[in-house]
Each structure stands twice: as C-alpha cells, then as structure tokens.
Amino acid sequence: MTFRETAPSTRAIESLNYTSATREILAGGLPMYVCPPRPLGVLKLQFYWPTGTAQQPAPMVARATNILRLSGNKHLTSEQIQEGFEYLGASVGMDVGLNESTLTLQAQEETLIEALQWLLKEGQDPVFPDEELAIYKQVETAGLLRRMQTPRYWSSRECMESLYGIGSPDGTFSNPEDIEALQAATLQYWFTTNLGLGMSTVFVSGDANAKLQEKLRLVLGGINSQEQAPTIITTNTQGLKNQVIKHPLEQSSQASMYLARTLPEMDMRTLQLASLVNMFLGGFFGSRLMQDLRETRGLTYGIGSGISPSSNGYTWYVSGEMNSSNADAALEATLEIMKNIASNPPSGDELDKAKRYAAGQMRAGFDGPFALPRKIQFLLQSGFDERYYTSYMDTLWSISSEEISQFADNYLQPEAFTIALAGKLN
Amino acid sequence: MIEYNRFVLPNGLRVIHHQDPDSTVVVLNTLFNVGARDEESSRTGFAHLFEHLMFGGSKNVSSYDKSVERAGGSNNAYTNYYITVPAENVETAFWLESDRMFLLDINDKSLEVQRGVVIEEFKQRCFSAPFGLLWHHVRSLVYKQSPYRWPTIGEDISHIENATLEDVAAFYQKHYHPANAILCVAGQITLEETKALCEKWYANIPSAGAVNLNQYNPEPEQEERRFLSETDLSPNPAVFLVWRGPAFSSPDSAALELFADLLGGSEISPLYVRLVKETALFNDAACFYMRGVGEGLFMLYGILNDSKTQEEGEAALLDVFQEALSGKTFTERDMERVKNKATTALLFEKATLINRAQKLCYFENLGHLEALEEENNQYREVSLHHMLNTATATFKQDRVSVLYYSPKQSE
Numbered sequence: 001m002t003f004r005e006t007a008p009s010t011r012a013i014e015s016l017n018y019t020s021a022t023r024e025i026l027a028g029g030l031p032m033y034v035c036p037p038r039p040l041g042v043l044k045l046q047f048y049w050p051t052g053t054a055q056q057p058a059p060m061v062a063r064a065t066n067i068l069r070l071s072g073n074k075h076l077t078s079e080q081i082q083e084g085f086e087y088l089g090a091s092v093g094m095d096v097g098l099n100e101s102t103l104t105l106q107a108q109e110e111t112l113i114e115a116l117q118w119l120l121k122e123g124q125d126p127v128f129p130d131e132e133l134a135i136y137k138q139v140e141t142a143g144l145l146r147r148m149q150t151p152r153y154w155s156s157r158e159c160m161e162s163l164y165g166i167g168s169p170d171g172t173f174s175n176p177e178d179i180e181a182l183q184a185a186t187l188q189y190w191f192t193t194n195l196g197l198g199m200s201t202v203f204v205s206g207d208a209n210a211k212l213q214e215k216l217r218l219v220l221g222g223i224n225s226q227e228q229a230p231t232i233i234t235t236n237t238q239g240l241k242n243q244v245i246k247h248p249l250e251q252s253s254q255a256s257m258y259l260a261r262t263l264p265e266m267d268m269r270t271l272q273l274a275s276l277v278n279m280f281l282g283g284f285f286g287s288r289l290m291q292d293l294r295e296t297r298g299l300t301y302g303i304g305s306g307i308s309p310s311s312n313g314y315t316w317y318v319s320g321e322m323n324s325s326n327a328d329a330a331l332e333a334t335l336e337i338m339k340n341i342a343s344n345p346p347s348g349d350e351l352d353k354a355k356r357y358a359a360g361q362m363r364a365g366f367d368g369p370f371a372l373p374r375k376i377q378f379l380l381q382s383g384f385d386e387r388y389y390t391s392y393m394d395t396l397w398s399i400s401s402e403e404i405s406q407f408a409d410n411y412l413q414p415e416a417f418t419i420a421l422a423g424k425l426n
Numbered sequence: 427m428i429e430y431n432r433f434v435l436p437n438g439l440r441v442i443h444h445q446d447p448d449s450t451v452v453v454l455n456t457l458f459n460v461g462a463r464d465e466e467s468s469r470t471g472f473a474h475l476f477e478h479l480m481f482g483g484s485k486n487v488s489s490y491d492k493s494v495e496r497a498g499g500s501n502n503a504y505t506n507y508y509i510t511v512p513a514e515n516v517e518t519a520f521w522l523e524s525d526r527m528f529l530l531d532i533n534d535k536s537l538e539v540q541r542g543v544v545i546e547e548f549k550q551r552c553f554s555a556p557f558g559l560l561w562h563h564v565r566s567l568v569y570k571q572s573p574y575r576w577p578t579i580g581e582d583i584s585h586i587e588n589a590t591l592e593d594v595a596a597f598y599q600k601h602y603h604p605a606n607a608i609l610c611v612a613g614q615i616t617l618e619e620t621k622a623l624c625e626k627w628y629a630n631i632p633s634a635g636a637v638n639l640n641q642y643n644p645e646p647e648q649e650e651r652r653f654l655s656e657t658d659l660s661p662n663p664a665v666f667l668v669w670r671g672p673a674f675s676s677p678d679s680a681a682l683e684l685f686a687d688l689l690g691g692s693e694i695s696p697l698y699v700r701l702v703k704e705t706a707l708f709n710d711a712a713c714f715y716m717r718g719v720g721e722g723l724f725m726l727y728g729i730l731n732d733s734k735t736q737e738e739g740e741a742a743l744l745d746v747f748q749e750a751l752s753g754k755t756f757t758e759r760d761m762e763r764v765k766n767k768a769t770t771a772l773l774f775e776k777a778t779l780i781n782r783a784q785k786l787c788y789f790e791n792l793g794h795l796e797a798l799e800e801e802n803n804q805y806r807e808v809s810l811h812h813m814l815n816t817a818t819a820t821f822k823q824d825r826v827s828v829l830y831y832s833p834k835q836s837e
Binding site for chain 2: 002003004005007008010011012013017018038040041042078079082083086087088089090091106107108111131135138139141142143145146148149150151206251252253254284285286294295296297298299300301302321322323326352353354356357359360361363364366367368369370423
C-alpha cells in the first residue's frame with residue numbers, strides 16, 4: 001500500500017473568515033459600504049438601486065433606462081460621454097435584475113475620482129435622445145430574435161409564463177413589439193423616479209485606500225439623498241401549473257426542458273435548508289441530477305437546478321439541454337430523482353459531503369477583492385441582516401436528514417412543477 | 427506586480443508559487459502543453475475530450491469530484507485544469523491533481539459516458555445556437571494545412587464518436603506527464619509548504635513522455651481572397667472578414683490588439699458609430715484580435731439588418747477598415763485612450779487569484795515568465811505609426827478570408 005491510496009484528511013470549514021465592509025452615511029445622506037482595501041491599483045464603485053423589472057411600468061423600461069442613462073445629455077453625445085470615461089481608462093457597466101439595478105464604474109486608483117466626477121457632471125441629466133433610442137431598439141430586437149432561436153430560451157419562457165402568468169412580474173418576457181413601444185418620456189420618468197444617484201446605495205471595493213476613501217467622501221458627499229418613488233406593487237397572476245407545455249423548434253437538433261415552481265418567502269434557516277435540498281437535486285457536480293443524467297447515463301451536457309428570488313418569494317427551477325432523442329428519458333429520470341429525495345433523503349456520508357461542499361463554496365464566495373458587495377446586496381434584497389452569514393456555518397451543520405426529507409416532501413413533488421419542453425420534440 | 431517563486435522538480439515539472447495572504451483559498455492550476463493543434467486530423471477534439479476524462483477518477487481516487495467536494499473545493503477545466511480549495515484542505519488538491527497526472531483511470535465505461543457528454547456538448551454549442559459553427563467555418567477557410575484548421579471542440583463529431591480506448595490512452599501517455607506540464611500553486615500557502623507538498627505528491631511521478639516541442643505543419647502564406655457562404659440559425663445575415671496575424675509573444679500582436687480595440691472594440695468605435703448608428707446597415711459591427719500562442723486571428727464582422735445584402739455589408743466594413751489604415755481615423759488622443767483601457771483591463775485581470783495563477787502558467791508556457799510584468803509596457807510602447815504600419819502590413823485586402831452567413835429559413 002502506498003501513501004497515495006489514502007486520501008489526506010480534510011477539515012470541515014466552520015467559519016467564513018471574512019472581514020465585513022464598513023457602512024457609513026455620507027454628508028448628503030447617501031449610504032456607502034467600503035470593503036476592506038486591497039492594493040490592486042484598481043477599484044469598482046457601484047451604485048445600487050433596489051428596483052428592477054418587477055417594478056417597471058412596462059416591459060423593458062427598467063433595462064432600457066439604465067442602459068441608456070449615459071446616451072446623451074443637453075451638451076454631449078453618447079460618444080463624447082463614453083470617450084471621457086475611456087480616456088481615463090475607466091468603464092461603466094449597467095445591469096438590471098428582478099429587484100435591482102446597478103451602475104458599476106471601474107477604474108484605476110489614480111483616475112477613479114476623475115472618472116467619478118465625469119459621471120456626476122455628465123451622467124445625471126440624461127435626455128434619452130430619439131436617435132439613440134432607435135438604435136437601442138434595433139440592436140435589442142436583433143439580439144432577442146437570436147435568443148429566440150434556441151430551445152433553452154423557449155423552455156424557460158414557456159415555463160415561467162405559464163407558472164406566473166403572462167404580464168406578471170415574474171412571467172414577463174419581452175417581445176419585439178415591447179421594445180418598439182419604448183418611449184423616451186417613459187425612460188425619463190423611470191430615471192427621475194427610480195435611478196437617480198441620490199436614490200442609490202454606494203459600494204466601494206478594490207484599492208480603496210484611506211486617501212482615496214477621503215476623496216470619495218468629499219465627492220460623493222455632495223450628492224443629496226432622494227427618496228425613490230413608491231414602489232409599484234404588481235403581483236403575479238395565477239399561472240397554469242401541473243402541465244407539460246411544448247414549444248417545437250424544428251430547425252434545432254436539441255431539446256431543452258425547464259421545470260419550475262413557486263416557493264414562499266422564507267426565513268434565514270429555511271432558505272439555507274432549501275438551498276441544501278437544491279444542492280442535492282442539481283445544485284452542484286455531485287448532485288443527483290448531474291451524477292445520474294450526465295455522469296452515469298451521458299444523457300445531457302448541461303443539467304442543474306437553482307432557487308432564484310421572485311417578486312413574492314422564490315422560484316425553484318430545474319433546467320437541462322439534451323439531444324431530442326434523449327428528452328423523454330431525461331425528463332422521466334428528472335421527475336424520478338425529484339420524487340425520491342423525500343423518500344430517500346441524503347444522510348450520513350452524502351449529507352456530510354454536501355455540507356462540506358456548501359461550507360467551502362460559501363467561504364470561497366467571499367474570497368477576492370470584489371466579492372463583498374454582491375453578498376451585502378443579497379442581504380438588502382432578502383431583508384436579512386448579517387447574521388445570515390455569521391450564523392451560516394452553525395445553521396448548515398445543524399440541518400438534519402429529516403428536515404431535508406420534510407422540505408422535499410413539502411415542495412419537491414413533481415406534480416407541483418410546471419414543465420416546458422422546447423426544441424425538436426418527438 | 428505579481429510576486430512568484432519558480433522551481434523545477436527532477437521529473438521536469440515546472441512549479442510556480444504565488445502567495446496571497448489575503449486569500450482564504452489555494453488554487454492549483456495545471457497547464458499541460460497540449461491543445462487542439464497536437465491532435466491528428468482524423469482524431470480531433472481529443473484535448474477537449476480530456477477536459478471531461480480527467481474528472482473520471484484515477485488509480486487511487488475513485489471519484490475526483492466527490493473528493494473535491496468533501497474538501498469544500500471546486501474545479502473546472504478549459505484544457506487548463508484548476509482546482510480551488512479552502513487553505514486548510516490544500517493537501518487534497520495535491521493528492522487529486524498529482525494522481526490524475528500519474529495514473530488517470532481511463533476505462534471503457536468512463537470513455538463511453540464522457541463521449542456521450544461531449545457529443546451532447548458539441549450538439550448544444552454547435553447545432554443549437556446562432557453562429558454555433560462559426561469557428562469551424564472560419565478555421566477551415568483560413569487554414570489549409572496547419573492543425574489550426576479545426577476548433578478545440580473538434581472538427582467532426584464522428585472523431586469523438588469513433589474514439590477508442592487505445593486512442594485516448596495513447597494521447598494521455600504522450601501529453602499528460604510532468605515534463606510537459608506547469609503547475610501554479612497560488613493563495614494562502616507558503617513557499618516551504620508548496621515545496622514540501624510538491625516533493626511528496628509530484629516528485630515520484632515518472633516523466634513517461636517527451637516534452638512537446640510544439641512543431642506543426644506550417645501554414646503557407648495566404649496569397650488570395652477566399653470565400654465561403656453558409657446558412658445559419660441566425661435570423662439575420664452576417665459577414666465575417668478574417669486575417670491571420672503574429673503570435674502573442676510578438677510586440678506586433680499588442681499593436682494589432684490595440685488597433686482592433688480602436689476600430690471596433692466599443693460603442694464609440696468607428697465600426698459601431700458609422701455602420702450601426704449612422705447608416706443602420708448592421709445591428710452589430712465589431713472586430714477583435716485574438717492573440718494566440720502560435721499565431722493570431724483578426725476578425726472584422728457585422729450582423730446585417732433586414733433587407734441589407736452581404737455584399738453591401740462587406741463593402742461598408744472594408745470602407746471603414748481601409749480609412750482607418752490610411753491614418754485618417756485615429757489621433758494621438760485615441761492611442762492614449764486605448765492604452766489606458768488596456769492598462770486598466772490588465773490590472774483587473776490580475777485582481778483575482780485564479781487569473782493570476784493562469785497567467786503565470788501561460789507565460790511560463792510561452793517560455794518568458796518574466797514577460798508577464800512587461801505586458802503593460804508592450805501596449806504602452808506601441809505608437810500610432812507602428813500600429814497602423816503593422817495593421818497595413820498584416821491585413822491585405824486581397825488576402826482576406828470572407829464568410830457570408832444567411833438565415834436557414836431563407837433556404
């Protein structure tokens with residue numbers, strides 16, 4: 001027997017071992033989180049707003065407004081504004097999610113303040129020029145039409161529309177006519193009421209040394225905080241459940257399946273429990289879906305599951321792509337695996353392994369200079385406080401096999417999922 | 427600046443150590459000096475197949491993934507293999523990585539399963555999405571003799587379907603051994619620990635094969651315009667213009683990368699402003715220079731709006747391109763701008779541990795580890811004059827490879 005035959009001992013990870021960001025209120029009232037500085041020479045300055053597509057008055061408005069917020073003002077064109085950032089070696093990126101919007105300014109430590117001042121000078125009074133909106137519509141429509149060629153797009157769309165109802169916050173998928181209907185006045189209104197810099201929370205990560213922090217306080221302190229417009233309350237309509245929807249795409253050789261159900265609002269412990277059950281299902285490489293469908297039977301390349309926030313709680317989804325001839329077998333096997341988690345819950349070694357993996361991944365998620373803002377934003381969105389992280393390991397290690405079985409029994413029964421298949425279907 | 431230590435084990439394994447005390451994890455990144463260009467023309471896609479087979483277990487590790495997961499780690503590959511583990515479980519990573527370099531377990535069962543997975547990946551990527559076969563078409567048009575004529579995923583799906591156990595075992599023996607590998611150990615680990623663990627886990631692996639000398643069939647100079655017309659799932663027609671260019675290590679390749687960024691790297695670039703915004707000929711128009719180890723590729727492309735023809739598109743792309751080459755488009759301020767962008771991008775690349783580990787391996791494989799610190803200077807030293815001269819000398823209009831895509835439904 002050689003030393004190689006014995007695996008080195010491993011330790012279970014019992015602490016996240018991270019340093020918190022500091023939170024302060026700037027002179028003008030804006031909240032700012034500063035992450036522990038790292039001497040990298042670069043920083044990210046992120047403005048975060050807790051509104052996204054769930055609150056928008058019409059499809060595409062939240063996204064188009066944020067993307068086009070630097071597309072021109074009364075003095076400068078889109079190109080002139082962008083050139084100002086690029087000349088400083090800086091870049092600006094915008095993103096929009098279900099309940100959030102962000103603007104991220106990336107720059108070198110020595111040019112960040114100048115880039116920020118450029119943003120404050122030229123990025124606060126957009127006029128959403130008609131010609132820029134027309135180009136946006138053209139580009140966005142072309143991209144949408146390309147996505148519409150793929151089975152994956154249609155399986156997720158059909159499933160979510162059926163589950164939540166077309167037009168509801170979680171069941172809204174844009175069509176070319178939605179893009180065409182966008183108007184500058186609507187974008188202007190959304191910007192003024194939801195996306196002003198004074199309505200944001202600021203996150204600083206990277207090389208935020210003490211000197212730079214002082215400069216940031218000075219510059220950002222000049223922004224007066226503003227109230228966002230009251231959130232538009234829209235609720236999901238009752239969608240169709242417990243059915244299989246098919247969307248044929250004859251020119252594809254592949255098929256895609258998407259299964260989804262709603263999950264209610266959960267407290268911190270229940271969300272961790274749900275995440276652990278999801279891990280066993282399809283949340284990591286060692287999951288039952290991945291091991292059975294891909295690694296044992298070679299039916300798919302991509303298969304997995306996840307839990308994502310919805311406007312009224314969470315959505316639990318399973319998705320996979322496969323050759324058309326494998327679609328029925330893959331779906332059947334997926335439903336069987338879902339059903340079996342309640343009756344055959346992980347215990348002993350399987351449970352221990354998954355907890356060790358979850359613990360390691362949670363810690364790794366905090367590693368790196370730009371990791372913290374996303375973690376804090378999760379807390380802001382979910383309504384949790386930092387105890388979610390400080391108690392994470394204790395909670396994880398205390399979850400029992402019985403709890404997993406009970407949760408799966410309550411929420412993982414296949415008949416509670418809406419199922420969509422798209423692509424070349426038999 | 428990335429600080430590192432370098433040492434070589436007696437079996438030829440080159441090891442680079444990079445300590446990051448701020449990190450809570452350790453990355454082991456293994457670069458084997460093998461890629462698609464080392465495949466036989468009738469057995470393509472093997473280097474990519476190994477991205478899958480390498481996770482199938484080894485003599486002393488029945489399940490690679492389960493062992494990684496038990497250590498709280500994660501792993502992946504793109505013909506470059508990396509594993510990240512919490513620092514306290516680093517020895518597991520050494521055990522796993524060394525064992526699969528030593529005694530990978532390739533058997534009929536694992537080959538059958540992974541062959542199925544790779545075929546699914548091939549179909550999903552290449553047959554089920556717009557532009558899925560783009561690199562197959564581009565490479566077969568641009569290259570006629572060198573192994574660059576097929577993409578990493580393989581030239582034809584039948585090569586993987588027909589792969590035998592003997593084929594893949596021979597490929598493993600030839601390429602996946604210490605003398606043909608570079609290991610970077612990065613994160614919360616000292617040099618002493620790294621040396622001790624390398625000695626324990628890697629030093630006794632025999633170097634079974636020769637070092638890859640990276641000698642390939644040379645590709646003759648392209649002397650003519652080449653043309654290919656294909657159909658695709660994209661609902662819009664598209665035009666792609668491609669030229670070959672110098673390898674990563676040539677200073678000229680940095681100049682061509684800057685040229686590509688200026689011409690079509692952002693929404694203020696002339697390609698986008700003139701052809702998407704002003705004339706609405708395209709809904710996307712851009713270009714990039716892909717700097718490769720062996721050589722580079724410059725691609726200039728546009729996705730046309732409805733009712734526009736590919737001939738119109740090609741002419742318009744070339745108009746903007748030629749005007750840029752003539753020196754009428756870019757100023758010294760533009761040069762400063764694009765260099766500043768490149769400097770920032772490099773700093774962000776080096777901000778994450780995994781990127782640093784992969785960059786260290788990449789530059790070691792080039793044979794110039796010290797050149798990593800010169801990367802930014804390569805950009806800073808490019809003058810407007812040098813950039814335009816290099817682009818003019820490299821991209822001859824009568825030696826371009828042209829690819830037209832038409833929507834499948836219009837057939």
